[in-house]
Amino acid sequence: MPQAPFCVGADTHPRKPRHTLPAGSTDCHCHVFADPKKYPFVAERSYTPPLQPLENYLRMCDTVGLQRTVQVNASVYGFDNTLSLDVIATLGQHRARGVAGVRPDVSAQELERLHTGGMRGARLSTRVKGYGGSELIELMARKLAPLGWHLQLHVSRSAEIAELETRLTQAPAALVFDHLGCVRGSETTDAAGFQALLRILQRRDDCWVKISSWYHRSQSGPPHYADMRPFAHALVDARPDRVVFGTNWPHPNHFTPEVSPNDGDLIDLFCDWFPDLAARERILVTNPACLYGFPGS
DSSP, X not given: OOXXXXXXXXXXXXXXXXXXXXXXXXXXXXXXXXXXXXXXXXXXXXXXXXXXXXXXXXXXXXXXXXXXXXEEOOGGGTTOOHHHHHHHHHHOTTTEEEEEOOOTTOOHHHHHHHHHTTEEEEEEESSSTTSOOGGGHHHHHHHHGGGTOEEEEEOSSTHHHXXXXXXXXXXXXXXXXXXXXXXXXXXXXXXXXXXXXXXXXXXXXXXXXXXXXXHHHOSSOTTTOGGGHHHHHHHHHHOGGGEEEOOOBTOOSOOSGGGOOOHHHHHHHHHHHOOOHHHHHIIIIXXXXXXXXXXXX
16 A cells, blocks of 8 residues: 655744733644554555644644644544543543544444543544545434534535535534635635535534634635635624634645644734634634533533
8 A cells, every 4th residue: 555645744833923812712623643653543544644742732832822622533543532532631621622533333332432531523524534424424413413522524625515515404413614614715705615604504503613724725825825814704704603713733634844834823813814802702712612512611
């Protein structure tokens, strides 16, 4: 089997942002990559990450002002959630939650074990190997609903949301969309997939979306990623109570250094996009507490 390509790691010198984040600010989308001898990668994967351990992630969080984390079990680990569970246990569930990779035939007992360990959702992806894709929406939603978990959807292109709209509207579990619905800077807010995302957000009170990874989807590029701002604003305008933020640290599945941003710059850009302090508090603190069940929600 060909070796999955090696991707670029995070900037090791995060800059302290100009802006100060509110207490309880939450990174709702991130990963860590620890010693592969202890936490082996699956053979069928889309990329091979460099070592990006928890201490590096916490250093970034301390620098930029993030205090809570949601560990998305990376696709390179497939259905083995050991690393994410270990991170949650190390940090404590007052500070950390997780999103799992789950087999289609997962048992209720295994889901309960993951729930006890701090998991609150399961991810599907049509972009990366390791999780299973949109063919599993109904099956997984039925399994997750009894625990109150959400189904997190990572699509390869935003148009897939339009194609899946009826199924997603009817899915019997809460939904979370990755990365602004994976819309591209070459699109507009009128794009069919993005409009479908807005409709689903407005029709369902249990549907959420992450403002994350916009740097990877921008055509205009740094430092302002101006083509992505209209999408972020449209989502917040549509459902300010259903939007959360994620760094996507350590920015995996990227293969050129130019697309690995400084996390201090990402925080400042997010704050520049949303200068209203109440809006920031909602996106960074209140909404994540509600979605993931952090203390105070």
